[in-house]
Amino acid sequence: MSNRSLGRDIHIYAASDPTGPVLGGLILTNGVTNINLYSMVDIILTISSIYHLQDARRSQLDRDDNPLQPGNYYVVTDGSISINDETCLTRTISLGTGPRTADFRKAVRERDGRCVITGKEALNAHRGMWGGFQAAHIFPLAYLHHWNANNFGSLISIESTDGESINSVQNGMLLRADIHILFDSYEVSINPDDDYKIVCFFTDGDGIAGNHLDQRFRDDPRRPVDDLLRWHFRQAVLANVRSVGEPIFEVDFPPGSDMIGEILSGPKAGERMQYELFSRLVEVT
Structure with a gap:
């Protein structure tokens, strides 16, 4: 940790x-x-x-x-x-692999075609090759219950084909795989109230801190909803700036390792197990 x-x-x-x-x-x-x-x-x-x-x-x-x-x-x-004692939602890497996220992934890829934070183009996308790029949910799919309870779906104007507003293209961005990890762990975020500035909360090895999302992305009517970017940025500030900050969890579990044992012996075990459970359930329900 x-x-x-x-x-x-x-x-x-x-x-x-x-x-x-x-x-x-x-x-x-x-x-x-x-x-x-x-x-x-x-x-x-x-x-x-x-x-x-x-x-x-x-x-x-x-x-x-x-x-x-x-x-x-x-x-x-x-x-x-x-x-402020506001809850910061525990989050680790979230990769949607089930059929419910297939259309989300397709819509995000078609809209972006590149990592929207680094600007790196998916050069082999026309061959159907998207290695190194991942469609990231801004608001995590594992917290679908929280999304519904707080009516975040009311922010969405472009519905997803599966009927779940959380899988709308307006809740997603195409990111380079390593940037996706940083985004999911709140180490990188976007501040829509500061001209869509990219904010890094740890040492920036990619030269992205202080840059702004490009105009092509911002002009797209299908781009992410500002309130969802705002939610993520607020969570990132709570995680990184408040008091001594939230823990950063281990996510590298090679085959054969005791993932559950490591989670249960670490901090916020209950919240993290809940996140892992919901991450899997939303793919099969």
């Missing part, structure tokens, strides 16, 4: 208790601005009054698009501060 807080160069504290428990933090990557930090604080904390952030020199951090600098930041307010 990996530690999301290891190597952080941004740390967030309450100004009233500057040596107290860390409220949050992040690993700084390209493209993160001052106002981006404010937007993340708005997600991870509940603050009862007007606030601002100040740096270690007690200078107020402006809400602007200047690049965020490494360091400690302090929440200054006359109100109360508490860490």
Whole structure:
């Protein structure tokens, strides 16, 4: 299991208790601005009054698009501060392999033809060869019950052929296989409220942090719904920035390994087993 807080160069504290428990933090990557930090604080904390952030020199951090600098930041307010206890949905790699996702995969491939985050083209797609590319659900199929209970289907205007709104092309993107892993584990996300900026929460080895989704994708009327991208980005902030962050789970289980045993001996065993169970059930129900 990996530690999301290891190597952080941004740390967030309450100004009233500057040596107290860390409220949050992040690993700084390209493209993160001052106002981006404010937007993340708005997600991870509940603050009862007007606030601002100040740096270690007690200078107020402006809400602007200047690049965020490494360091400690302090929440200054006359109100109360508490860490948002909103649930972050446990998620690992989700690959739809059953017949219920076949049409979803086909629709996403036909629309995108490339990894929408890196821009890499699927050069052999015309031969029916899609190796290295995967159709990713933005909102995971394993949480179909959560999707239905919270009426996310009302966001969808292009229905899927199986009648499940969660399998609409508007809930999917074609991603390079390795980027799909990062997206599913909330290590990479897209902020639709910042000109569709790609945000990396860990060291960026692909030069994608701070880039924006290309105009061709954004102009497509079949593209993903902004509210679903917004949901994923919020989950990514909760997973990576709040407190010490959520655990990152092991996903490499070679044949013959004790997958269930490793899950049950690790953190959030109940939530993860539930996720794994739902991942399989949605393919056969």
